[in-house]
Amino acid sequence: MFSTQPVNVLDCTHLVPQPIDVAPIRSPQEVHTVIANKLRGRQVVEIGTRNGDGMSCFARAATKASAVEVNQKYCDLLEERKRIEKLAFDIQCSDYTLAQLDADFITWWQQAPMTNQGVLENLRCLQQQGGIRIRAQAVLVFDTQWRTDMASFQSLKKLIKWKQEVNYDEFTQCEKFKLMQSIKSVESGFTCERSVGRFIVAGINIADMEIGKHCAKPVQSQADGRIYWHGMGLFSSRKAKNDNEGILLFMGTILLCTLMVLVLLRRVIRNKRSPRLRIM
């Protein structure tokens, strides 16, 4: 019987022998291997790069790689790691909704409040507005032991173009990590239960997503000339700013109309009370 699993040429456990984090804090290195082989010779954006254990491998496989990370602490470490490991990837230290996301593959592992559904909808809007190439594919990862991930997997099932199940075991590393704490990653309050298990890696063509009602037209930011779009930004202040501006404009118009009506009414009443003398 033939195996349907593609042969992985690149092996992230060998290419990144000293990862900073460990599963389940980050996605397993076996998962990174599957993604790295998928994006070999192509362009990739990773949304939410954390300390870069995945990116350290992706950057060696892709022709162009970009790390998008909202947390400044991780960004600083990524800069340092990039320099020490002589890796070629750029770092966009911002909320993903404010980043340049165009690539052949856009990958992430969801973390509240950043949900798979939300990211996919936003990417579809951006694509519709020309900010992402039409053939771009989202590569999502799902921890089969994490209920939220599996609920998301079920709801996106119809859209999935390909998927690969990945068994992994980082239990020994996890136990060691808990005892010693990695020098660079300080984490607490997790157990090693999910350091062994199975992930699903899946590809979704962004163009297959329905275009949401909220993606109407791009908004030109006053701040730096970049294009943003309505409905974007799960916690970006820019959206709130634009919405407030809209409300203020609407209230202002109503107030002006009311004032004009009042002035007109006053004139009519005055004219009725003391009609002007007609000059014959």
Ligand SMILES: C[S@@+](CC[C@H](N)C(=O)[O-])C[C@H]1O[C@@H](n2cnc3c(N)ncnc32)[C@H](O)[C@@H]1O
């Ligand atoms: C679950 S971790 C995944 C890390 C890594 N990609 C992996 O697979 O192990 C989620 C990462 O996304 C980052 N993140 C969360 N919301 C984000 C946003 N709106 N924009 C950019 N990064 C975000 C977090 O800081 C964190 O590093």
